Each structure stands twice: as structure tokens, then as C-alpha cells.
Amino acid sequence: MSYRRNFDVELAELKQDILRMASLVEQSIYKAMEALLKQDPLMAKDVITGDDVVDRLRYEVESNCIRLIATQQPIARDLRVIVTGIKILINLERMGDHAVDIARAAMCVCGRMPAKALEKIPEMARRVQLMVKEGLDAYVHGDVEKARVMCAMDDEVDEIYNLTFQSLISYMEQNPHSIPCVVYLLLVTRYLERLADRATNIGEDVIYLVTGEWQELN
Amino acid sequence: MDNKNKITVKDLNLYYGDHQALSNVALEIQEHQITALIGPSGCGKSTFLRTLNRMNDLIEGVRVEGQVLLDGKDIYGPDVDVVQLRKRVGMVFQRPNPFPMSVYDNVAYGPRIHGLKNKRRLDEIVEASLRAAALWDEVGDRLFRSALGLSGGQQQRLCIARLLAVEPEVVLMDEPTSALDPISTLRIEELLQELKNKYTIVIVTHNMQQAARVSDVTAFFLNGEIVEVGKTDQLFTKPRDKRTEDYITGRFG
Numbered sequence: 001m002s003y004r005r006n007f008d009v010e011l012a013e014l015k016q017d018i019l020r021m022a023s024l025v026e027q028s029i030y031k032a033m034e035a036l037l038k039q040d041p042l043m044a045k046d047v048i049t050g051d052d053v054v055d056r057l058r059y060e061v062e063s064n065c066i067r068l069i070a071t072q073q074p075i076a077r078d079l080r081v082i083v084t085g086i087k088i089l090i091n092l093e094r095m096g097d098h099a100v101d102i103a104r105a106a107m108c109v110c111g112r113m114p115a116k117a118l119e120k121i122p123e124m125a126r127r128v129q130l131m132v133k134e135g136l137d138a139y140v141h142g143d144v145e146k147a148r149v150m151c152a153m154d155d156e157v158d159e160i161y162n163l164t165f166q167s168l169i170s171y172m173e174q175n176p177h178s179i180p181c182v183v184y185l186l187l188v189t190r191y192l193e194r195l196a197d198r199a200t201n202i203g204e205d206v207i208y209l210v211t212g213e214w215q216e217l218n
Numbered sequence: 219m220d221n222k223n224k225i226t227v228k229d230l231n232l233y234y235g236d237h238q239a240l241s242n243v244a245l246e247i248q249e250h251q252i253t254a255l256i257g258p259s260g261c262g263k264s265t266f267l268r269t270l271n272r273m274n275d276l277i278e279g280v281r282v283e284g285q286v287l288l289d290g291k292d293i294y295g296p297d298v299d300v301v302q303l304r305k306r307v308g309m310v311f312q313r314p315n316p317f318p319m320s321v322y323d324n325v326a327y328g329p330r331i332h333g334l335k336n337k338r339r340l341d342e343i344v345e346a347s348l349r350a351a352a353l354w355d356e357v358g359d360r361l362f363r364s365a366l367g368l369s370g371g372q373q374q375r376l377c378i379a380r381l382l383a384v385e386p387e388v389v390l391m392d393e394p395t396s397a398l399d400p401i402s403t404l405r406i407e408e409l410l411q412e413l414k415n416k417y418t419i420v421i422v423t424h425n426m427q428q429a430a431r432v433s434d435v436t437a438f439f440l441n442g443e444i445v446e447v448g449k450t451d452q453l454f455t456k457p458r459d460k461r462t463e464d465y466i467t468g469r470f471g
Contacts, residue, residue, distance in 0.1 A: 004468045073427055075454045078467050212456035 007072050014068070014085050015140075017061045018092070022136045024054050025092045028099035029132065029195065033125045036106035036188065039113060047103035054096040058089050065089075080212065084205040088139065091198045091205075095132070098191045098198070105184040105191075117171050117182050121189060124160045127153060128192045131199040138206045147203040151217035157196040164189050221248040224388060224418040225270060230284035232265060232274065232442075239265045241442045243284075247388075247435075252410060252419045254429035254450065257439030258465065263422050266439065267390050270420065271307035272300055288388070305332070308386035312393040314373030316365035316380075321348075321357050324365045324376055328384035343383050350416075351379035352409050371402025375409065382413075389413065391421040395428065407432050426466050430454045438462045 028047050035044035065086050068074065074082055131153050138147035168186050172179045200218040207215050225247040232240040240262045247253050247270075255263040265274065272293060274280045286293045293303055305328075316324050325344045334340060344361070348354040353375040357368070365376055374394060381389060395403040410419060410432050423429050429436055430450060437447040438459075446453065446462045457463045464470050 003470065007468075074467070075426065075430065076457055076463050076467050079455065 004072075007068075007074075007078070010064075010068060010072075011078065011081055014061065014064065014081070017057070017064070018085055018088055019136070019140065021054060021057045021061065021089065021092050022139075024050070024057070025096045025099065026129070026132055026136070028054070028096055029102070029125075029129060032099040032102035032106065033122075033129075035103055036109070036113075037118070037122060039106075039110050041107050041110045044103040044106040044110070048100050051096050051100045054093060058093040062086055062089055080209050084209040087205050088202055091201045095195055095198045098195050101191045102188050105188050109181045109184045112181050113185070114171075114175070114178055114181070117168065117175075117178065117185055119167050119171075120160050120164050121185060121192070124157060124164060124189065124192050127157050127160070128195045128199070131157070131196055135199045135202040135206070138203060139209075142206065142210045144207050144210050147206040148217065151200040151203040154196050154200045154218060157193060161189055161193040221250055223247065224249040224289065225420075226285075226287040226290075227269075228285040228287070230266075230269060230282070230286065232262075232269060232283075233281045234277070235279045239442050240269070243442075243444055245437055245444060245447060247418060247420060249418050250414055250416075251434040252414050252421060252432055254433035254436045255420065255422045255439060256424075256426065256429050256436060256466070258470075259424075261439040262442040263437075263439040264392055265442075267309075267392055267420060267422050270388070270390055271304050271309060273304075273309065275300065305384050306386055307388040307390060308381040308384065309390040309392065310374070310377055310381060310394045313397050314370055314377050316368070316373050316376050318364070318366055320362045321365045321368070321376060322361040325379050325383045328380060332384065347379040347383040348376075350382050350413070351375045352405065352412075353379055369402070371398050371405060374398060374402070374406060378406075378409065378413075386417065388418045388420065391419065393422055393424060396424065403428070426454075438465065440465070 028050060031043050032047045034040065035047065065082050068082055072078070131150050134146060134150040134153075137143065138150060165186065168182055168189070172182050175182075197218055204215060204217055207213065207217075223246045227243055227245045227247075230240055230243040231238065243266060255267060257263045268274045269282060269286060274282065282294060288303075288307065292298075317327060322344055325347050326340045329340060329343050334343075345354060345358075348357060353372060356372060357376075365373065368376060395406050398406065407428065410421070413419060421429075421433065433450045435447065436450045436453045438445045438453070440461060446457060446459045448458070453462065454466060457466065
């Protein structure tokens with residue numbers, strides 16, 4: 001029998017808030033990539049304006065976390081739930097920013113992107129989106145193993161990033177007129193690579209939440 | 219954590235008549251450390267504290283089995299002088315209990331009982347003890363007024379000074395701040411950090427945050443047993459036992 005039923009309810013709500021924000025960020029990343037691949041400026045714009053909601057949610061939920069610390073004086077697992085909650089919020093908010101960055105790049109290349117230059121970017125994006133999804137699943141279920149497997153995927157993303165980076169440079173060397181456009185694709189690969197890093201941060205937070213141990217997996 | 223053990227408790231069982239209040243308690247209390255005892259009411263933590271200077275001897279029908287070694291010597295041994303033991307292992311209680319006499323006489327009480335008559339030496343002890351208890355600055359100019367005129371927090375520090383005057387080695391504290399306001403509580407907590415350089419301190423507290431703030435080691439009692447004992451920072455961030463976690467986070471108690 002718990003003497004802290006209200007607190008338990010608030011902790012459960014915190015998790016729901018984080019997941020609500022996470023699903024908005026997942027959508028933003030998906031839409032930003034669609035905007036790029038389908039050359040859809042309206043969709044890109046949608047991502048950019050939608051980020052305000054994510055930013056607002058972050059501050060709302062973070063304020064709530066601070067209130068819980070001040071009023072409930074959490075310790076042990078309760079404290080880990082709130083501290084990792086704040087860290088995940090910050091990571092999600094930054095991921096939302098990266099989605100906006102990708103959407104901006106998509107707007108800059110709209111109508112003039114050489115499809116051939118895309119290289120492995122769609123595949124890289126799929127892997128990054130999978131990492132984000134797996135990271136959030138790991139958070140939902142407190143699944144340390146899933147978090148570890150997800151973090152390991154970061155190496156593959158880094159590998160694709162390096163390869164793509166090189167081939168985009170070659171492409172620009174061979175097609176100098178494309179540089180003003182392809183340079184944005186270079187940025188997109190960088191944003192995707194950063195998104196994968198943010199996902200591994202979430203994986204590390206999940207492991208800390210469950211075990212109380214910090215593990216550097218990135 | 220590599221201080222030497224001041225007190226070692228082995229296989230301690232305590233009965234109030236037929237009721238067993240402590241079961242197979244084992245604990246190593248390290249010198250110059252603050253050990254906090256936590257647990258729900260009736261878990262045995264205060265009973266345990268009182269076994270460390272044989273205060274339970276005063277209660278009828280109490281039977282103690284096992285060993286409590288102070289510097290390696292069993293305090294329940296046949297040749298132990300309990301008065302001497304309580305001089306070495308002193309106690310501060312929940313409610314400040316100054317004697318109805320002057321501040322000076324309160325602090326000088328112990329040394330006088332132990333035979334000290336030299337006025338100058340007594341003056342020195344009184345001042346040193348009041349300073350050590352962080353009270354001198356507040357009462358140095360009214361030593362000969364009644365101790366009962368002091369505030370609750372001052373009275374509790376006076377009780378600590380009274381204890382220090384007999385130069386104990388171990389200080390036992392049974393919820394020493396539960397009757398005090400938050401500021402007085404913080405003063406006592408600050409004081410504990412200074413005292414631990416010279417003394418070994420064992421404190422019973424119901425205030426989780428206090429245990430987390432002041433102690434080096436925490437032992438969690440439940441139903442007369444120690445469930446978990448460990449470094450305080452680890453016990454409050456990452457307890458090993460589910461029952462500890464449930465208790466310190468307020469899920470039962």
C-alpha cells in the first residue's frame with residue numbers, strides 16, 4: 001500500500017507527457033525527411049512551425065519536474081525518474097530542433113535537388129528513425145537490453161555518415177554547379193548523425209533509470 | 219569508509235519479555251563517521267541505539283543476547299562498569315532535557331559527578347564544551363541564568379555540550395531534532411559534521427532527508443532486523459533491497 005498515491009500519479013503523468021512530446025518529435029523527423037525526399041516545401045514549413053509546440057511542452061514538463069523535486073523531495077528511483085525525465089526532455093527538444101534544421105535544408109534545396117546525390121541518406125534516415133523509436137520503446141518498458149542494442153546501432157549510422165560525407169564531396173567535385181544545393185545535403189547527414197547521438201543519450205538515460213549506473217555508450 | 223570499527227555488534231537479540239524486538243543484528247560502526255539508523259516506528263532502531271550504552275538495562279524484563287564490542291571489548295561483559303560505559307558512550311534524546319539549573323551548572327554537572335572540583339578547570343571545560351556545541355556565542359554572557367530560559371534549539375545544543383563535557387568517545391542521538399524548528403535542526407546538523415572529527419556518532423532519525431544529509435553510513439531496520447546497510451549516498455540513490463526503496467521513498471511505513 002503506497003502512502004504517496006498522488007505522487008505516483010504525477011510520476012505516471014510525467015512519463016505520459018514525455019511520450020506525448022516524443023511522438024511529436026518522431027513525427028517532425030519523419031515529416032522533415034519526407035519534405036526533403038519529396039521536395040515538399042509546405043510539409044517543411046509545417047515542421048518548422050510545429051516546433052513551437054515541442055518547445056512549449058518541454059518547458060511545461062520541465063517546470064513540472066522542478067516542482068516535483070521541490071515539493072516531493074524524491075530519492076532513489078523516484079529521483080532517477082525525474083532526473084532522467086528532464087534529460088530526455090532536453091534531448092527530445094534538441095531532436096526537434098534537428099528536425100527543423102532538416103526541414104530548413106529541405107526548403108533550400110526544393111526543386112533543384114539532384115536525386116542521384118541523395119546516396120544513402122534515405123537509408124541513414126530510416127536507421128536514425130528506428131533508433132529513436134527503439135530508444136523510446138526502451139524508455140516505455142524500462143528495457144535495458146533494448147537500450148543497449150539501440151545504442152550499438154549508432155556505429156552503423158556513423159559509418160554511413162562517413163561514407164555519405166565522402167561521396168557527397170566527390171559528387172560536388174564532379175558537379176561543381178550542384179554545390180549550392182548539395183552542401184545542404186551534407187548538413188542533413190550531419191543532423192541525422194546528431195539525431196542518432198541524441199537517441200543514444202536517451203538509451204543511456206534509460207539504463208541509468210533502471211539500474212542506477214551511468215554507462216557511456218556513445 | 220576505511221576507518222576502524224569503533225563498535226562491532228554481533229548476533230544481537232533483544233527480548234522485551236516474550237517479545238523479540240531485535241533479531242540477529244550485526245553492524246560495524248566506524249570511528250569518526252556518522253551512522254544513521256532509519257526505519258518505521260517499532261522497527262527496533264531506538265531499541266538498538268539503547269543497547270549501545272546499555273540504556274535498556276533500566277527497563278524491566280529486557281534480555282539481551284549477543285555481543286556489542288566497544289574497541290573490541292564486550293560492553294555486556296561481567297566486569298563492565300555501566301557508569302563508565304555511559305561516560306564513554308553518551309546519549310542525546312528527542313526532547314531537550316536540560317536540568318533546572320544554570321547553563322554553567324548543566325555543563326559542569328558531569329565533570330563534577332566524576333569528581334572534578336577545580337573551579338578554573340571547570341570553567342575551561344564549560345567554555346570548551348559550549349564552543350564545541352556551537353552555543354558559546356549565544357550564552358557566553360548568561361552562563362548563570364537558568365537553562366530553561368533558552369530556546370528549544372539552544373537547549374538541545376546545551377544537552378550536547380553537557381554530554382561533551384565528560385569527553386565521550388561515542389555520541390548516540392535519538393531523533394535529536396524532531397522537536398526543533400528547521401533552523402535549529404540545520405544548526406544541529408552542521409554541528410554534527412564538526413563533532414564527527416572527534417567523536418563517533420550514531421543517530422536515529424525519522425527524517426529521511428536528514429539521514430541523507432548528515433550520515434556517512436545508513437542502516438535500515440525493519441521488524442527488528444537490519445534489512446540493508448551501506449554508504450548513505452548509495453543507499454539513498456540506489457538501494458539494493460526493494461523494502462529499503464519502498465520505505466525511503468514513502469511507499470510504506
